[in-house]
Amino acid sequence: MNTTLFRKSAPMxxxxxxxxxxxxxxxxxxxxxSNGTADFSNYIAxxxxxxxxxxxxxxxxxxxxxxxxxxxxxxxxxxGGGEFVQPLFGAGQExxxxxxxxxxxxxxxxxxxxxxTNLALRQGATAARPLYTKFAGQVNNLGIPGIRLSDIETxxxxxxxxxxxxxxxxxxxxxxxxxQRVAASAPTFFTNWLGxxxxxxxATAGGAASSLTPLTDFTxxxxxxxxxxxxxxxxxxxxxxxxxxxxxxxxxxxxxFRATLEAGKVPGLVIQTGSAPGGATSANRKQITTADIKAVxxxxxxxxxxxxxxxxxxxxxxxGRPWRYVYGQSGQPAAGFPLFxxxxxxxxxxxxxxxxxxxxxxxxxxxxxxxxxxRTATNNFNTAIKTKAAAKGLAVFDxxxxxxxxxxxxxxxxxxxxxxxFVSGNxxxxxxxxxxxxxxxxxxxxxIKVINSTYGSKVPTVNPNNYRGVKFP
Numbered sequence: 001m002n003t004t005l006f007r008k009s010a011p012m013x014x015x016x017x018x019x020x021x022x023x024x025x026x027x028x029x030x031x032x033x034s035n036g037t038a039d040f041s042n043y044i045a046x047x048x049x050x051x052x053x054x055x056x057x058x059x060x061x062x063x064x065x066x067x068x069x070x071x072x073x074x075x076x077x078x079x080g081g082g083e084f085v086q087p088l089f090g091a092g093q094e095x096x097x098x099x100x101x102x103x104x105x106x107x108x109x110x111x112x113x114x115x116x117t118n119l120a121l122r123q124g125a126t127a128a129r130p131l132y133t134k135f136a137g138q139v140n141n142l143g144i145p146g147i148r149l150s151d152i153e154t155x156x157x158x159x160x161x162x163x164x165x166x167x168x169x170x171x172x173x174x175x176x177x178x179x180q181r182v183a184a185s186a187p188t189f190f191t192n193w194l195g196x197x198x199x200x201x202x203a204t205a206g207g208a209a210s211s212l213t214p215l216t217d218f219t220x221x222x223x224x225x226x227x228x229x230x231x232x233x234x235x236x237x238x239x240x241x242x243x244x245x246x247x248x249x250x251x252x253x254x255x256x257f258r259a260t261l262e263a264g265k266v267p268g269l270v271i272q273t274g275s276a277p278g279g280a281t282s283a284n285r286k287q288i289t290t291a292d293i294k295a296v297x298x299x300x301x302x303x304x305x306x307x308x309x310x311x312x313x314x315x316x317x318x319x320g321r322p323w324r325y326v327y328g329q330s331g332q333p334a335a336g337f338p339l340f341x342x343x344x345x346x347x348x349x350x351x352x353x354x355x356x357x358x359x360x361x362x363x364x365x366x367x368x369x370x371x372x373x374x375r376t377a378t379n380n381f382n383t384a385i386k387t388k389a390a391a392k393g394l395a396v397f398d399x400x401x402x403x404x405x406x407x408x409x410x411x412x413x414x415x416x417x418x419x420x421x422f423v424s425g426n427x428x429x430x431x432x433x434x435x436x437x438x439x440x441x442x443x444x445x446x447x448i449k450v451i452n453s454t455y456g457s458k459v460p461t462v463n464p465n466n467y468r469g470v471k472f473p
Contacts, residue, residue, distance in 0.1 A: 031458060031460065032458060033078045033079045033458050033459065033460055034079055034457060034458045035079040035080050035455075035457055035459075036452070036455040036456035036457035036458065037235070037455045037456055037457075038189055038235045038451065038455040038457050039080070039188040039189060039234075039235070040076040040079060040080050040081035040082070040188065040189045041080060041081065041082040041188050041189075042082055042140075042185075042186065042187050042188045042189070043069075043072070043073055043076055043081055043082070043084055043140060043187065043188070043189045043190065043191075044140055044142060044182075044185045044187035044189075044190045044229070045067075045069035045072075045140065045141045045142060045143055045190070045191050046142050046143075046182055046190060046191065046192045046193070046194060046225065046229065047142070047143045047144075047191070047192065047193035047194055047239075048143060048144060048145060048146065048147050048148075048193070048194060048196055048197050049143065049144075049145035049146065049196075049197075049434060050068075050143070050193055050196060050434065050435075051067065051068070051069055051141065051142070051143025051191070051193050052064065052067060052141065052143030052144065052145050052165070053065070053066060053067025053068075053069075053070065053086075053141075053143070053440065054143075054145050054434045055099070055429040055431070055434045055435065055436060055437070055440075056099040056100045056101070056429040056430045056431055056434070057099050057100045057429075057430060057431035057434075058095075058096060058097040058098050058099030058100070058115075059089075059096045059097045059099075059145055059165065060089065060094060060095045060096035060097065060098075060099050060115075061088060061089045061094035061095070061096060062094075062437070063096075063099075063437070064086055064087075064088050064089065064096075064141075065086075065088070066437035066440055066441070066467060067086070067141065067143065067440060068191075068440040068441075068443045068444040068447065069084070069086075069140075069141050069143065069191060070084065070086060070141070071440060071441055071444035071462055072191065072444050072447060072448070073140070074462075075444070075448060075459050075460055075461070075462065076189075076459060078459070078460060079457060079458070079459055083140075084140045084141070085137070085138050085139055085140045085141070086139070086140065086141040087135035087139050087141070087168065087169050088135075089120045089132075089133070090120075090133070092118055093118055093119065093120035093133055094118055095115050095116075095117060095118040095119050095120070096119065096120045096132070097119065097120070097130065097132065098114060098115055098116050098119055099114075099115050099430075100112045100113070100114060100115070100429075100430040100431065101113055101114075101115050101430070101471070101473075102423070102430060102470060102471060102472055102473055103473060104473060105472075110422070110423050110430075112430055120132045120133040121133075122134070127331075128331045129160070129164070130164050131160065131164060131167070131168075132164055132165065132167075132168040133168065134168050134169075135168055135169050136169075139169050140185075142169075142178075142181065142182060142185065144163060144165045144166045144178065145163075145165050146163055146165065146197060147163060147165075147166065147178060147194070147197060148194075148195075148197040148198045148201070148213060149194045149195045149197075149198050149213065149218055149221045149222060149225070150198060150213045150217050150218065150221060151163075151178065152177060152178040152179040152182075152194070152221050152224070152225055153177050153178075153179050153221065153224070154177060154178075155175045155176075155177055156174075156175045157177060157178055158170035158174055158176065158178075159173065159174065159175070166178060179221075179224060179225060179228060182225060182228050182229065183228040183231070186232055187229060187232070187234045187236070188232075188234050189234055189235055189236055190229045190234055190236035190237075191236060191237045191238075191239070191447065192225065192226065192229060192236060192237070192238045192239070193238075193239040193399070194222070194225060195218065195222065195241050195381055195385065196241050196242070196244075198212065198213035198218055198241075198377070198381065199212060199213075199241060199244060199374055199377050199378050199381065200244050200433070202370075202373075202374065203244045203245065203250075203366055203370070203374050204244075204249060204305065204433070205362075205363055206305060206361075206362045206363045206364060206365050206366050206367075206370070207273065207274055207275065207362060207366065207367070207370040207373075208272075208274065208275045208326075208361070208362035208363045209275060209363075212373060212374070212377045213377075213381075215377070215380050215381070215384070218380075218381050218384060219384040222381075222384055222385060222388055223388055226238070226388050226389070226392060226394075230392055230394075235394065235395075235455060236394055236395070237394065237395040237396070237397055237447050237450060237451060237454075238385055238388075238389045238394055238395070238396055238397070239385075239396075239397040239398075239399045239447075240382040240385050240386065240396070240397070240398050240399050240400045240401075241378050241381055241382055241385070241399065241400060242378075242399045242400050242402075242403040242404070243375065243378055243400055243403070243404055243407075244374065244378070244433075245303060245366065245371055245374065245375070246403060246404060246407035246420065247403075247407075247420065247428060247432060247433050248306070248420060248421070248422035248425070248428045248432035248433075249305055249306050249431070249432030249433045250303040250304075250305060250366060250432075251294070251303070251407075251420070251422075252306060252309075252422040252432060253304040253305065253306060253308055253309050253312070254293050254294050254295070254300070254302070254303055254304040255293075255294070255295045255296045257293060257304055257308075257312050258290060258291075258293040258294075258295050258300065259295075261290040261293070261315075262290055266290055266315075266354070267289065267290060268287060268288055268289040268290055268292075268354075269287070269288055269290070269315075269353050269354060269359075269360060270285060270286070270287055270288075270353065270354060270355060270356050270359040270360070271285075271286050271287075271288055271302075271353075271359050271360045271361075271362070271364075271365045271367065272284050272285060272286070272344070272359045272360065272361050272362040272365075273285070273286045273362055273365070273367050273369070273370070274362060274370075275362065277343040277344055278344065278345060279344070279345025280345050280347075280356035280357050281356070282345065284344070284362070285356050285359055286367060288302050288367070292368075301367075301368040301371070302365060302366075302367055302368060303365065303366045303367075303371065304364060304365055305363070305364055305365070305366065306422075306431075306432045307363060307364055308360070308363075308364030308365070311325065311364065312353075312360075312364075314352050314353075315352060315353040315354065316351050316352065316353065316354055317351065317352055318348065318349050318350065318351065318352070318358075319348060319352050319358075320341070320346075320348030322352065322360070322361055322364070323337075323340075323341060323346055323348065323361065324337065326361045326363050327340045329363070345357070346358060346359075378400065382400055386398075394454075395450040395451055395453070395454035395455065396450060397443075397446055397447050397450050399443075402446055403420075406418075406419070406420055406427065407420045410425075411427075411442065413442065413463075413464045413465060414463060414464075414465050416464075416465050418438065418439075418442070418464075418469075423470050424470075425469070426438050426439070426469030426470070427439040427442065427469070429470065430470060436467070436468060436469045436470060437467040437468050437469075438464050438465070438467040438468060438469050439469075440467070441462050441463075441464040441466075441467040442464045444461075444462060445461040445462060445464065448460075448461050449461075
């Protein structure tokens with residue numbers, strides 16, 4: 001299904017001074033790679049979709065090959081790093097789970113389409129329960145899309161009833177937990193970037209699904225995975241959780257939508273908030289003003305998700321299309337749709353988005369209260385991550401600080417400006433959450449910086465400009 005998305009303009013390319021090369025030292029000549037006090041011979045990457053190389057709404061071969069662990073392993077090879085095995089999708093199945101591609105740009109608005117050919121689905125797979133082609137043997141990249149830190153001790157998490165990405169690298173009918181798999185990996189060096197999904201699932205669902213992991217559970221599980229990774233004396237890098245509200249998934253649609261509403265003199269909207277059932281007079285209805293939608297200048301608070309983009313033009317019409325989409329995400333039989341509408345008191349003959357009977361679904365809006373919960377959880381989780389890392393003497397990549405800076409100022413690399421703008425910014429892929437290959441290369445470089453600083457290593461960085469941003473048709 002095609003999805004039309006609003007575009008956010010990017011700042012102009014920064015200009016750099018010329019003619020300075022004659023007085024610059026030959027840094028490359030003076031740089032002699034070394035491992036310092038780190039041992040990179042068995043590098044293990046622990047994490048979720050960001051570690052796996054997920055991009056454009058899916059996991060596919062090109063994304064895997066350009067994951068930040070793959071880039072790190074390539075650079076570690078110059079200082080004694082060993083073989084780094086990823087569970088790559090093979091020839092003829094290189095599109096993996098499927099992903100989004102940029103099909104066109106119409107009047108400045110990107111149009112995406114789903115890639116559904118050459119998938120890595122095996123017999124018995126369904127849309128509700130995808131089963132991907134198995135990958136047996138050693139795996140160094142243990143990035144599992146969708147995994148939360150709260151999931152790491154769940155027995156059978158990789159069974160056919162669990163996470164399909166963990167299932168494909170697990171023995172048949174295995175009850176092995178993710179933590180057990182990590183403990184058995186015996187790393188000499190590691191990266192650990194778990195915890196994003198303990199916030200992200202709730203946020204990207206607009207508070208309508210998933211939940212925020214309790215801090216006590218997060219702290220306990222974070223401690224256990226770090227203890228498992230360092231049991232043999234391994235050194236490594238841990239990464240904090242970025243403020244997810246600054247990624248294009250949340251910052252792209254709202255400004256354009258607000259401008260449209262202001263031009264049409266629409267004073268405000270009715271949104272659904274949370275996931276609790278209830279009708280037009282219940283606490284799950286919330287009125288917001290147009291001026292409270294977050295704009296480019298930072299004014300306003302309410303964030304609209306990329307998922308809302310195809311449905312916002314229906315504002316004021318009598319329609320049930322947005323609600324059919326929301327119900328479809330549940331995977332429940334179509335026959336249950338009327339009961340779903342009744343449970344939430346939705347009247348599809350009422351004006352969409354401007355009446356309590358037919359509000360904008362919660363899935364499409366992360367409101368100010370929900371943002372506060374996300375921000376508090378993120379800050380508390382990051383404190384737990386950094387406290388444990390300090391106790392173990394580990395390097396820390398503060399992804400929260402880094403991505404917040406990028407969201408505000410962009411990042412110039414070798415004369416090229418990269419921003420958090422959707423499509424045009426180079427860093428974020430078409431799902432608005434996960435990086436492009438260039439974004440992953442920049443992350444790899446930031447990790448190399450803290451590795452070199454913490455362990456006295458001299459691991460060379462890469463040129464991110466050799467990696468692509470969004471691929472244009």
